[in-house]
Amino acid sequence: MKEMFVINVQSRTDTGKGASRRLRRTGLVPGIVYGAHQEPAxxxxxxxxxxxxxxxxxxxxxxxTLNVDGKPEQVILKDLQRHPARPFVMHADFLRVSAKEKLKTNVPLHFVGEDVAPGVKAGGVVSHLLTEVEVSCLPGDLPEYIEVDISALELGGAVMLSEISLPSGVELPALGQDDAQDVQVVSIHAAHVAVEDEEEDEEGAGAAEE
Known part of the structure; x- marks a missing residue:
């Protein structure tokens, strides 16, 4: 069951850095809502x-669901600007969505089967090369996450982007481009490789000192 998120917001007319600073001092975050062939708010x-x-x-x-002065609008979170040193959100961008128009947004990847993967049982280490992926779909088909099953992955094996099982109605824009290149999403490699590299570095350093 999907979670429901409802955010109550207020419209504002003051713009500019000074207005944004005044809002933040009162515990408010400036933001913008745009898209769906409507004027930005x-x-x-x-x-x-x-x-x-x-x-x-x-x-x-x-x-x-963004309640703007009590009027609901369907949106997705498009961008966040965070303070570089403090746990404070500086600005938020929301994109309106239409039930009949496809949208593009990033969705997290959830990896399952790591504990039973043959490559892990053989002493391998799992490397997550991607943790999220951009999808294209209608709002009603938007998944909260995409599951990547690596339970059968052997040592030295990898799951490619084109091998991910996608929910119905969901596409990966990266694979639809003319110059698209398939990329690794997750792999299992030998754990001793990093150790060997470290030993080689140490030997090299010792030779340099001599």
Whole structure:
């Protein structure tokens, strides 16, 4: 069952850096809502409310209900600007979605079967080369995450982007481009490789000292 996210926000008319600073001093986050062939709308969000939602992984890849002055709009979170030194969100961008128009957004990857993978049992180490992937789909088909099963992966093996099992109605734009190149998503490699490299480095350093 998908989680439901409802965020209450207020419209605003003041713009510019000075207005944004004043909002942040009162515990509000400036934001914008755009897309769906409508004019952009400037909004403000209670910072504590936004942080509470951001604790949920699904919030980043979910159709959200944004109540703008009490009027609901369907959106996805498109971008966040965070303070470089403090746990504070500086700005939030939301993209309106239409039930009849495909959208593009990133969805997290969940890896399953690592504990039983033959490559792991043989002493291999799992490397997650991608942790999320961009998808294209209608809003109603947007998955909260995509599962990648590596339970049969052998030592030295890898799962390619083209080998991921996708939910119905979901596509990967990266594979549809004219110059598209398949890439590894996850692999299992021998654990001793890194150790050997370290030993070689140490030997090289010792020879240099001599």
């Amino acid at each position: 400037m909004i403000s969000i209670v910072h504590s409310d936004l942080l509470r939602h951001l604790d949920h992984e699904a919030f980043y890849s979910h159709i959200l």
